[in-house]
Amino acid sequence: MLKHSVATALLAAGLLLGNHAAAQDTMAMPNQSAAMAASAPRDPALKPVFEEFGGKPGLVSLVNDFMDNLMADPVTHPFFANVDREHVKKELVDQFCVILDGPCTYTGRDMASVHKGMGVNRADFNALVEDLQKAMNQHKIPFRAQNKLLAKLAPMHKVIITKK
Numbered sequence: 067m068l069k070h071s072v073a074t075a076l077l078a079a080g081l082l083l084g085n086h087a088a089a090q091d092t093m094a095m096p097n098q099s100a101a102m103a104a105s106a107p108r109d110p111a112l113k114p115v116f117e118e119f120g121g122k123p124g125l126v127s128l129v130n131d132f133m134d135n136l137m138a139d140p141v142t143h144p145f146f147a148n149v150d151r152e153h154v155k156k157e158l159v160d161q162f163c164v165i166l167d168g169p170c171t172y173t174g175r176d177m178a179s180v181h182k183g184m185g186v187n188r189a190d191f192n193a194l195v196e197d198l199q200k201a202m203n204q205h206k207i208p209f210r211a212q213n214k215l216l217a218k219l220a221p222m223h224k225v226i227i228t229k230k
Contacts (some may be wrong), residue, residue, distance in 0.1 A: 109165060112218075113168075119205075124161055132201040133146070142193050142197060160173070175207065177222050188230065193221055195216070202215075
């Protein structure tokens, strides 16, 4: 429970920092727009963390469980009930893989476009983060590695949360 509280506090701190850190770490790949790069800010310093997640096979397994958690959660279920979940999982794997400096390319849309009109509020966003933390715990991802990924994802809240 303490680890969960610390992770939530870390995420909240990241939310307060806004997009400043993400903008500094964003390095657009040749075929990637700046908006897409902001959705998957590659960070070469996180290459060892990529290995802690089990490489790409580990990310695939993690995201499968993450989607199961999202579908089982009454708060997040409505956002994923009528979407191509296999496509969403592929995009999440690629996004996480790029952020962790794995050998992937994120070709998905930017986060503002993906979430436009969805009406995501802070409680919805927090529930999704908790579902991700639950999946990472299920996969025994080291707490420090979890926090490094969450720190890169947290600044995206500004374009994902569109409803007060």
